[in-house]
Amino acid sequence: MTDIRFADVSEFQSNIDADAYIRGGHRVIICRVHNGYRPDRFMPTRATYLRAQPFTAIGWYQYVVKDRDPGLQAHEFASVVGQLRANEFPIGDFEEGTGNQTSRAEAWMRVVDGWAKFPSTLYSGDAFIRAQLGGISHWVGKRPVWIASYPVSYAPVPSMEPAGATFWQFSDREKFPGIAGGVDASIYHGTAQQFLERVRPVAAAPPKPKPREESITLALPGGRIETIVERASGEVFRRHQTAPGNGWSGWTSLGKP
Numbered sequence: 264m265t266d267i268r269f270a271d272v273s274e275f276q277s278n279i280d281a282d283a284y285i286r287g288g289h290r291v292i293i294c295r296v297h298n299g300y301r302p303d304r305f306m307p308t309r310a311t312y313l314r315a316q317p318f319t320a321i322g323w324y325q326y327v328v329k330d331r332d333p334g335l336q337a338h339e340f341a342s343v344v345g346q347l348r349a350n351e352f353p354i355g356d357f358e359e360g361t362g363n364q365t366s367r368a369e370a371w372m373r374v375v376d377g378w379a380k381f382p383s384t385l386y387s388g389d390a391f392i393r394a395q396l397g398g399i400s401h402w403v404g405k406r407p408v409w410i411a412s413y414p415v416s417y418a419p420v421p422s423m424e425p426a427g428a429t430f431w432q433f434s435d436r437e438k439f440p441g442i443a444g445g446v447d448a449s450i451y452h453g454t455a456q457q458f459l460e461r462v463r464p465v466a467a468a469p470p471k472p473k474p475r476e477e478s479i480t481l482a483l484p485g486g487r488i489e490t491i492v493e494r495a496s497g498e499v500f501r502r503h504q505t506a507p508g509n510g511w512s513g514w515t516s517l518g519k520p
Contacts, residue, residue, distance in 0.1 A: 265454050267291060270439045271324070271432070271447045274303040281316040283441030290319040290455040293354065299328030299336055302343045314348060319455035320462065324354035324386060333367045337374035347379055352463045354384040354409065357396060364395040372406070382406035384462055386432075389425050399427035407462045409449065424450075429461060491517075 271293035272279060284292065294313060296306050303309070313321055325340040327333055337355075344353065355371050357364060368385065375383045385392075385402050389412035392399055402408050407429040414433065424431045430451040437448030451458045478492040486507035492514075493499050499517040504510060 266450055266452055267455055267458060268437070268448055268450050269293065270437070270442055271295070271322070271449065272442065273298075274305055276442055276444075276446060277305075278443060279309070279312075280441035281313060281318075284439055285316060285318070285441075287440035289439060290317075291321075291451075291458055292318055293322035293324060293449070295326060295356075296323050296343045297325040297336070297340045299326050299331060302339075306343055307345075310344070319350060320459040321348075321351045322354050322384065322462070323351060324356050324384075326356045326358070327367070327371055329359035329364075329367070333371040334374050337371045337378075341375060341378045350459060350463075352381075352384060352459075353379050354386050356386045358388060358391055360395060362395065363397070365397045365401065368396060376406075381464055384409055384429070386411070388412070399425065403427050411447075430458070 267290070269289050269291040270284070273295035281292075292313065294309060295303050296310065297303065310323070323340075323344045325336060327336055340353070344351075347353070353375050355368065355375065357368050357371075360367065372383055372385075382405060384407040385396075386409040387396055389410050392402075392408075392410065396402070399408055399410065408427065409430050409432065410425045410428040411432040412425050412428075413435065424433075430449050432447055432449040434445075434448045436445030439446060439448070451461075453461070478490055481489045481491065483489050483503060487504040489501060489503040491499065491501045497519045499519065500514040501517055502512050502514050505512055
């Protein structure tokens with residue numbers, strides 16, 4: 264099975280060389296744009312820079328703080344991101360609060376899902392989602408779930424992925440070309456294109472409108488009239504009055520033109 268690994272960055276990574284990162288084989292990147300109180304320091308310049316690169320998928324995320332209204336934070340996040348491109352998706356990062364935080368997360372998602380026109384991705388730590396967000400099973404089937412869970416040993420091939428996670432942040436010290444130092448890293452089982460399709464499902468195409476029926480009415484000798492109709496299937500039918508102003512024959516097929 265193909266696995267892809269990718270970095271998520273924030274204002275703590277002051278310099279990113281996207282060309283080196285992509286040449287190293289990484290076509291997905293995730294970037295924080297808002298910390299719950301204000302936009303990240305490098306926004307919107309960093310967004311403009313990343314959008315100019317040939318990424319297959321870009322995730323934008325907000326760290327959602329516990330002491331501000333989640334809906335207000337969501338509106339601020341959407342304002343910073345602006346119009347989502349076809350290869351972009353939004354993420355809510357929930358790590359704060361005691362007790363059940365599900366309603367706060369859902370309040371943020373109602374705003375962001377409505378803006379994005381598709382379900383946003385939920386990010387949380389393995390312990391937090393189990394204790395404060397109802398568990399992974401509460402969200403599976405509703406939206407993608409991105410879980411942080413670091414193995415005790417940072418093995419080159421992770422082997423402790425949380426069950427139900429769409430993708431998994433397995434390290435906070437991975438090395439990537441074009442990004443200095445150790446950085447958060449995630450893994451997805453599939454290709455970059457499959458990842459994009461998973462986090463940003465393609466909307467079903469609207470049904471094609473049925474062709475309208477076309478009809479004409481003709482005058483016949485003796486004061487009778489005849490109607491000819493082309494149905495949506497393309498087949499043509501005719502019928503006529505059996506007497507002037509009175510009675511009709513059955514429909515007769517004339518076939519297709």
